[in-house]
Each structure stands twice: as structure tokens, then as C-alpha cells.
Amino acid sequence: MGRAPCCDKNGLKKGPWTPEEDQKLIDYIQKHGHGSWRTLPKNAGLARCGKSCRLRWTNYLRPDIKRGRFSFEEEETIIQLHSILGNKWSAIAARLPGRTDNEIKNYWNTHIRKRLLRMGIDPVTHSPRLDLLDFSSLLAPSLYNQTQLDVSRLLGIEPLVNTELLRIATNLLTSQCQSSSMVNQRLQQQSLISNPPQVQDHILTTFQPPQQQQQQQQQQQQLQNSIPDIPAAICTTSNAPFFGDQQSQLVQANAGHFQADVQANTWQASSHVQCDIQETYGPLPTFNSQYPQQLISQHFSADDYNQAIQIQNNNHGFDFSPVLSTTTSSPTQLNSSPSTYINSCSTEDDRDSYSSNLFNFQIPDLLDVSEFL
DNA sequence: AACGCAGGCAACCGCGTCGAA
DNA sequence: TTTCGACGCGGTTGCCTGCGT
Structure with a gap:
């Protein structure tokens, strides 16, 4: 409906542009602005x-x-x-001044996408290219029962799964809820639009003096008492495909922990889940919220977040937004900004290496997928 | 030097959306 | 409310270039 006629049908020129064109x-737009693109070519003599x-x-x-x-x-930024x-x-593109959507799209398809694939990461879902549904089915019952994972049982299926991969899968499950928590945080921000501006400022500001932060956290806590408990809903919808009803309930229950962690300005898994998994598989990463809050406050509108929520619900996949916090999630980079770290990289391989850190995975293990299949 | 191949990128195509009539 | 024109967006295509043989 209302489709513009093809250039062919009007006998108009196609293909590469000449310098004269x-x-x-340029001359026409500089003089008149583009106005109606429909009439521009005729007026500009094109x-x-x-x-x-x-x-x-x-x-x-x-x-x-x-x-x-x-x-x-x-x-x-593009990856995030x-x-x-x-x-x-x-x-x-709107968040990358001077870059066009076409340019970013091309760059993604020709560089970033291939790099992620080489790293064993699905560029669509930003998750490892494995059928993680299987892992969630293995992990979920143990998480639900709040007991330690049966290592011997898992080791019994060693040809299919090894513990390192399980650790990654566990991290992914954690990340998903963290991501949902990020969305929730944004939703709460939206719900606070009509509330006093100083409270919004707190949520949108990453770093503040401790006293001020504490005071505003108290204000936020008071406000949250009157806000619907969105995290449960978010976690339920985005994790439902992975967990059964009971598991979803568990996630809902855990959502409260995530919410609390958000207020503490730290992205952490539920203490219950983290404790059990840590005992079995070693320490899990704790992600600083620098990426989500900084990125959100710098780049996002309410519409974007509605989009993000929709995307997450549609994908039913893992989202690594919190994991993408590059500088603080990797202990090797604690004292260096992304630019100082990556500026030392000059080759495509260097970028690969950086991207590996960016995603904070044990990439070499991941790449050897054949070992698990 | 010639050829083939792959990667990169500009441009096109077609669909969806929005606003005006 | 419906129709239609215009625009924007995302996917895809095809040309150009560089590299390897």
C-alpha cells in the first residue's frame, strides 16, 4: 500500500552515482534543503x-x-x-554520531557478526551457539530444589556436557535474570516519571557521593513500596520458555533478590542460586552495573526499553547486556579504560581478543564445541 | 600476468508505518 | 473509516577490489 514506484518503471537511472550527480x-540540498524527496530529483535535475x-x-x-x-x-557500543x-x-545509528544505519549494518554483517560466530557466539541472541535449553533443563530442577547440583549425575553425562560448559550455562541463566533486572530497573524509571525529579536523577546517575546515594536509596525504597513488583513479571515472561511453572515461581521468588541488588548498584544473582552453584562449580562472576546504568542513561529512551522488552520476550533467549560491562567484569582490566586497553590492539586478531574479553567467556573452551556433542 | 575467489560496501528492493485527504 | 502518497527501515544484491594461486 502506497509503495513508491520502482525506478525502473519510471525509466530513472540506477546504479552507482557519478560525481556530477x-x-x-549536494548543491540543491544546500540551497533548498531536501524538502520532499519525491520532487527533489526533478527540481535538482537528477x-x-x-x-x-x-x-x-x-x-x-x-x-x-x-x-x-x-x-x-x-x-x-554497537555490540552492546x-x-x-x-x-x-x-x-x-542514532547513538553513534556520524555513522549511518547502513554503515553500521554493513559493519555488523561483515566484521562483528563473523567475529562473534568465530567466538562461538550467536550474533542474533548474543548467546553461545549451543542448545542451552538442554542445559536449563539440567540446571533448573537443581536450582528449584535449592540443593547442590548432583555432580556425579552430571559427570555421568560427561560425553555430552562438561563442568566448564555447565558453569557457562549457569552463568547464562544468571545473566538472563540480571538482564531482566536491568529492564525492570528501566521500567521502574519509567514508572517514576511522574515522581519527584530528584529521585529520577538518582536512578539515572551512576556514581554519586555515598551519603547522597544512601539518602536517595531510602527515597527510592519508599517509592518502590508503591510500585508494582515488575521484576517477577519480567522474569516470568522472559524465562518461562526455559523453566516450568514451578521454576518460574522460583524465578519470581528470586526476582526480589535481583531487585534488592539493583538498589545496591550491583548486578548479582540471587544469593540462593549463587550460593548453590558456587559451592559446586566455584565462584560466579559479579557484574558491576556500570554498563547498564551508564548506557541506559546515555542512550536510551522509554520507547527503546519497550522495544528491548519486546525483543527479549520474543527472543526467549539470553541477553548479555550486563555481561558486556567490559571494564569491570574482567579483573585484568580493572585499572584500564576500554580505550586504553583496546588502543593497544591493532589487528583483527587483537580485536578478536578484545571481543573475547568483551563477552567475558572462556572462549577457547566454548569453541571446542565438538568435544561436547 | 591471468584467473578465481572472497570480502567489503554502496545501492536497490520491498514491506511497514504514518499522516493527510 | 478508508485510501493513498511518502518516507523510513531492514534485508538483499551486485559490483569493485584485494589477495592467493
Whole structure:
């Protein structure tokens, strides 16, 4: 309905633009603005369709377009945003000044996507390319019963699963709820729109003096008493495909812990879950909330979060948004910013290495998938 | 030097959405 | 409320270039 006619049908020119055409388009837009793309080609003396002109302008001729290789910071941002927004290239481009959606899309498909695949990570779900449903079915009953995982039983299926992979899967389960918690936090922010601005400021501010933080946490706590318990709903919907009803109830129960952790400005698994798994499989990572809060406060609108929630519910997959907190989740980078760390990387392999840290996985183990299958 | 292949990227296609009539 | 024009977006295509043989 209402589709613009194809250039072919109007006998208009297609294919690569000539410098003369570019100049015509630039001159016209500089003088008159683009106005209606439909009428622009005719007015500018171009034998092109308006669509083609718009694309050429927005993707190539626009004066504020940043040319050249993507920086590591940009790449990191793209990955983080993609983990939340999915293939919403225009939304991602809106957060990367000077970059076009087409450019980002191409860069994703030609560089980042392939790199993630090499790392054994599904670029769509940002999760390891394994059927994690199986792992959740193994893990969920143990989590539900609040007892230690039966290692011997798991070792009994060693040809299919090894403990390292289980540890990763466990982390993934944890990450999913952390991610949901992040969404919940944003929902709460939205629900606070009509509330006093100083409280919103607290939520949107990453670092504050302890006294001020404590005072505002108290205010937030008071407010939360009057807010519906969204985390349970979020965790239930996003984890339901992985857990049965009982497990979902457990997740709901645990959601309260996540909520509390959010207030403590730290992304942690439920203490119950973490304790059990830690005893069996060793320490689990604790993720600082720097990424979610910084990213959210810098980049996101309420609409974005509605999108993110929808995407998460649709994907039923794992989201690594909290895990993507690069600088604080990796102990090797504690004293270095992303830029200082990655600026020392100059090759594609270096980027691979950086990306591995970015995702905080034991990549070499993951890559050897054949060992588990 | 010639050829084939793969990667990168600009451009196109077609669908969805929005707003005006 | 329906229809239609225009625009924006995401997926895909095809050309160009660089590299290996």
C-alpha cells in the first residue's frame, strides 16, 4: 500500500552515482534543503528517484558523516546496543554520531557478526551457539530444589556436557535474570516519571557521593513500596520458555533478590542460586552495573526499553547486556579504560581478543564445541 | 600476468508505518 | 473509516577490489 514506484518503471537511472550527480544533489540540498524527496530529483535535475537521492544523501553525502574505520569504542557500543535492540540499525545509528544505519549494518554483517560466530557466539541472541535449553533443563530442577547440583549425575553425562560448559550455562541463566533486572530497573524509571525529579536523577546517575546515594536509596525504597513488583513479571515472561511453572515461581521468588541488588548498584544473582552453584562449580562472576546504568542513561529512551522488552520476550533467549560491562567484569582490566586497553590492539586478531574479553567467556573452551556433542 | 575467489560496501528492493485527504 | 502518497527501515544484491594461486 502506497509503495513508491520502482525506478525502473519510471525509466530513472540506477546504479552507482557519478560525481556530477553527487554535486547536483549536494548543491540543491544546500540551497533548498531536501524538502520532499519525491520532487527533489526533478527540481535538482537528477534522473533518479527520490528514494535513491535520499539514500545517497543520508548514507554518503551528508556533511556530518564520519568516515573511516570504526573505533573500538564504537564497536563496543554497537555490540552492546545490538544485544538490547537487535537489528534496529537506525536506533543503533542514532547513538553513534556520524555513522549511518547502513554503515553500521554493513559493519555488523561483515566484521562483528563473523567475529562473534568465530567466538562461538550467536550474533542474533548474543548467546553461545549451543542448545542451552538442554542445559536449563539440567540446571533448573537443581536450582528449584535449592540443593547442590548432583555432580556425579552430571559427570555421568560427561560425553555430552562438561563442568566448564555447565558453569557457562549457569552463568547464562544468571545473566538472563540480571538482564531482566536491568529492564525492570528501566521500567521502574519509567514508572517514576511522574515522581519527584530528584529521585529520577538518582536512578539515572551512576556514581554519586555515598551519603547522597544512601539518602536517595531510602527515597527510592519508599517509592518502590508503591510500585508494582515488575521484576517477577519480567522474569516470568522472559524465562518461562526455559523453566516450568514451578521454576518460574522460583524465578519470581528470586526476582526480589535481583531487585534488592539493583538498589545496591550491583548486578548479582540471587544469593540462593549463587550460593548453590558456587559451592559446586566455584565462584560466579559479579557484574558491576556500570554498563547498564551508564548506557541506559546515555542512550536510551522509554520507547527503546519497550522495544528491548519486546525483543527479549520474543527472543526467549539470553541477553548479555550486563555481561558486556567490559571494564569491570574482567579483573585484568580493572585499572584500564576500554580505550586504553583496546588502543593497544591493532589487528583483527587483537580485536578478536578484545571481543573475547568483551563477552567475558572462556572462549577457547566454548569453541571446542565438538568435544561436547 | 591471468584467473578465481572472497570480502567489503554502496545501492536497490520491498514491506511497514504514518499522516493527510 | 478508508485510501493513498511518502518516507523510513531492514534485508538483499551486485559490483569493485584485494589477495592467493
